[in-house]
Amino acid sequence: MGAKKSPPVEANRRVRGRLVVRGSTRVVGIIGDPVQHSLSPLMHNAAFEALGLDWVYVPFPVKQGALRQALRALPALGILGANVTVPHKEAALRLVDEASQVARKVGAVNTIVVRSGRLYGENTDVHGVRQALRGVALQGSSVLVIGAGGAARAVLVALEEAAVSQVIVANRTLARARSLQRRFSKPGFRVEAFPLTAVNDPQCLSRVRLVVNTTSVGLHGESFPTMAIKASPLDCVFFDLLYGRSTEFLRQARQARREVMDGTEMLLHQGAEAFRLWTGRRPPIEVMRTALQAASKA
Ligand SMILES: NC(=O)c1ccc[n+]([C@@H]2O[C@H](COP(=O)([O-])OP(=O)(O)OC[C@H]3O[C@@H](n4cnc5c(N)ncnc54)[C@H](OP(=O)(O)O)[C@@H]3O)[C@@H](O)[C@H]2O)c1
Numbered sequence: 252m253g254a255k256k257s258p259p260v261e262a263n264r265r266v267r268g269r270l271v272v273r274g275s276t277r278v279v280g281i282i283g284d285p286v287q288h289s290l291s292p293l294m295h296n297a298a299f300e301a302l303g304l305d306w307v308y309v310p311f312p313v314k315q316g317a318l319r320q321a322l323r324a325l326p327a328l329g330i331l332g333a334n335v336t337v338p339h340k341e342a343a344l345r346l347v348d349e350a351s352q353v354a355r356k357v358g359a360v361n362t363i364v365v366r367s368g369r370l371y372g373e374n375t376d377v378h379g380v381r382q383a384l385r386g387v388a389l390q391g392s393s394v395l396v397i398g399a400g401g402a403a404r405a406v407l408v409a410l411e412e413a414a415v416s417q418v419i420v421a422n423r424t425l426a427r428a429r430s431l432q433r434r435f436s437k438p439g440f441r442v443e444a445f446p447l448t449a450v451n452d453p454q455c456l457s458r459v460r461l462v463v464n465t466t467s468v469g470l471h472g473e474s475f476p477t478m479a480i481k482a483s484p485l486d487c488v489f490f491d492l493l494y495g496r497s498t499e500f501l502r503q504a505r506q507a508r509r510e511v512m513d514g515t516e517m518l519l520h521q522g523a524e525a526f527r528l529w530t531g532r533r534p535p536i537e538v539m540r541t542a543l544q545a546a547s548k549a
Contacts, residue, residue: 265300270307277306278329279529282321282343283336286310290495290546291334294522297542301535313339322346326368332529333363334522340401347372356408358434359401362525373528376405379521381412383512384461387488389413393458396420397450397500398465399427402492406463407435407442417441419459421449423466453482460484462504464491469498480507494518495547515543 265271281291287310295308311333313321318339325333335343340359344350347360350372354360360372394415396403399422410418418435420442422428428444436442449455456462456479468475470493480489480503489504494514504511523534 270296270300272307273305275305277304277331278309279306279332279334280309280311280330281334281336282311282313282318282339283334284312284314284338286312286336289336290518290543291522293546294519294539294542295526298526298535298539301538302530302532304530304532306530315339318342319346322363322370325363325370326365331365332525334525335361335363344372346370353377353408357401357404359404361521362528364528373525374405374408375521375524375528376402376517377408377412378524379517379519380406380409382520383490383514383516384409384413387461389415389460391416392460393417393419395450395455395459395462396465397447397463398422398467399424399431399444400465400467403431403465404434406465406492407431411435411440415440417443419443419445419449419455421445421447421455423447447476450476450478453479456480456483456487458484459487461488461490464489464493464498464500467493469493469496469500475499475503478503480504480509483507483509486510488512492517494543515540515547519543 281289289310292308292310299306315338340361343360344354344358347363348369350360354372354374357374357377359374362373362375364371392415394410396406396418399420407418416439420428420431425444425446432442432444488510490512491498491500492514501511501513519540523536523539526534
């Protein structure tokens with residue numbers, strides 16, 4: 252008699268309605284602090300189940316200072332990959348064995364793939380922004396980016412790719428906006444740095460096609476500065492990277508009858524791209540979107 256066959260990878264994930272984790276189940280997850288609020292486990296586990304993949308996505312709460320140990324443990328534990336979130340995205344870039352050109356350009360890694368025991372770092376936030384903005388004609392336009400952290404850098408890479416000609420970066424800490432200006436400004440892609448008060452300057456909003464809020468304001472109920480929205484063109488789009496909540500930024504834009512978008516599409520597409528990198532399979536976008544929408548409403 253031959254050796255007993257190992258179960259197929261595409262095994263039925265549910266037995267009597269319960270999700271089953273077997274000895275053969277492949278593991279990926281999310282590394283961050285905090286990770287309890289993350290919607291990524293719901294989104295990815297729904298996708299694995301829809302495709303009948305024997306994979307599971309789990310949260311890994313990792314404190315600042317413990318990232319190196321956590322990343323080294325991935326291949327040791329047979330974990331096939333991970334998303335990386337606040338506060339580890341920048342540090343992860345320094346700790347992976349190899350990083351994509353996009354991750355190096357952004358200066359941060361949000362997705363790790365374990366390949367032959369080595370850690371490959373990618374930044375799929377750029378893909379998420381690109382997909383979220385696919386319906387907005389940006390070539391040759393001006394954009395106002397509010398905030399100058401890691402997410403703002405991913406937005407700038409996507410805007411440069413979309414052939415935007417001018418970006419105004421407004422940030423509470425002017426030095427950080429200036430640092431983005433030095434890093435990204437080049438002929439044909441002019442980046443200018445302003446203090447946060449610029450969002451209430453009609454001149455800054457008068458010719459912009461898009462305003463992106465990349466700050467974490469709204470996450471803990473902080474108030475957002477008043478924007479000179481009435482000075483913006485009627486077809487200006489207001490895009491908040493935060494998701495699952497109605498922010499003061501979006502409220503102001505809605506009140507002025509401008510088009511608004513929250514960060515759900517970006518979250519969906521950065522996750523879908525990570526899914527594709529880990530599994531090599533086409534991500535079931537609609538299943539993932541439905542899981543996110545259901546979780547946001549819950
Ligand atoms: N939808 C998605 O898929 C997605 C993906 C990535 C990130 N995000 C969201 O994007 C946001 C930013 O993430 P990040 O990684 O860029 O964070 P980060 O690097 O910590 O940057 C935070 C930014 O917010 C500003 N800020 C924080 N508190 C503020 C306040 N009270 N008043 C004014 N400005 C304030 C900071 O200004 P200073 O420089 O002055 O501190 C900085 O520009 C987070 O809320 C995150 O959830 C969403």
